[in-house]
Amino acid sequence: MAARIEFLEEIPYFSELSPADQEDFRQYTFEKCFSRNELIIIEGEPSETLYFLASGAVKTFKVSPEGKEQILRILRPGDALNDVAVLDGGPNYASAQAMGPVIVCGILSSDLGILLAGRPTIALKIIRILAERVRQFVSLVEDLSFRDVSSRVAKLLLQYADTEADSQKKMASLTPRLTQYEMAAMIGTAREVVGRSLRFLEAEGIIRIERHRIIIVDYEALKRRSDERLLR
Amino acid sequence: MARMPIICHEQCTGCGVCIAVCAPHILVLRNNIVSFIEEPQECNYCAQCEAVCSTGAILCPYEIVTASTAKYTEHAPNL
Incomplete structure (x- = not known):
């Protein structure tokens, strides 16, 4: 067909x-x-x-x-x-x-x-x-070479966050849902490290983890974190 | 009903490790394959079951949304 x-x-x-x-x-x-x-x-x-x-x-x-x-x-x-x-x-x-x-x-x-x-x-x-x-x-x-894990996690969250316009259009998430294992495999680290980074971002009030959703609470702070590079 | 972890039955080996780590005890073995109990409201989506599953049979996927988007995706279907 x-x-x-x-x-x-x-x-x-x-x-x-x-x-x-x-x-x-x-x-x-x-x-x-x-x-x-x-x-x-x-x-x-x-x-x-x-x-x-x-x-x-x-x-x-x-x-x-x-x-x-x-x-x-x-x-x-x-x-x-x-x-x-x-x-x-x-x-x-x-x-x-x-x-x-x-x-x-x-x-x-x-x-x-x-x-x-x-x-x-x-x-x-x-x-x-x-x-x-x-x-x-x-x-x-560049991410794998110059960013630390926390910065990579922040960048990934920004990259895969649903925009309001998308959600209004479809009334449901357009972006794929990701497991912590998949996030780790995308940014070249271990699942446990992603879990720790997410908890750290949550403790700082940048994101909120609500059951199956990671909600970006402070977009600007997350963006600043994603822009941080490792000093070598 | 709250979003639950996804169990891929064909990948489950019935090892039972996920059952051992499940704090609210909502997982059981049925015919040597892991399943949820009848009314698993107690699941807090801690994703420990996913973490210990060596075959990738349990998935706990997350939606990533901005605070302004959260209201639109709260009741999205569990695909």
Whole structure:
């Protein structure tokens, strides 16, 4: 079954296509469902299909030989899961796993090549998206190298906090819910350290932990904390 | 009903460590798989069960919201 048009409209790669072109693309796409914890992409394997997230949340991650997980990105609807491997023809640089029920749109890389031919606006869009990805990874390297854990936790909370506008629109959280383990895997530390940092921020009155919610009480103080760098 | 930790039954090995650390005693083993008791209102979402689970079968996810957003997400569905 071809992917629903409303999913394609959310994909930045194709957002500037005319309705006719979008319909043309749609004919080459299909939908696939995954349940929580299912692996969608496996590190080191080739990708013959480009997947975009249509609904739900997906994490991309790498695992060290000792089994330690480093989350690279949490993907939201519209994000591509494996564009680098599809575009350069190499193996997947990370795995992708569903964080809950997920629907993805797929398009065979051979079909993608046909569809991209003669559509330079999409090629430019892809370059912009990949450039943005480089910025994200540089930011991750900077965080892991120059920020202490408390600063990284603060930055993560700011990054994943629901905005009021989002919440008013959907009456529910749009951003993925994160476990302390996932937070730790995103900022390169242990779960216990994240727990301690959260309790510390709570003791300072910057956040409040209310059962399943972390509420940012003092946004400016959290921002100041996130801007702190390690002096080396 | 208050948001509860998520139990992935297919990943549970029935080791029972989570039951041992659960302060309000709301977890039990049923058919060698961990489950909540009938009316687990006592859960305080301390996330100790998640911390000790070696297979990742218990998840205690958090929403991150600003104070002004909190009112909108209070009753969001538990997906």
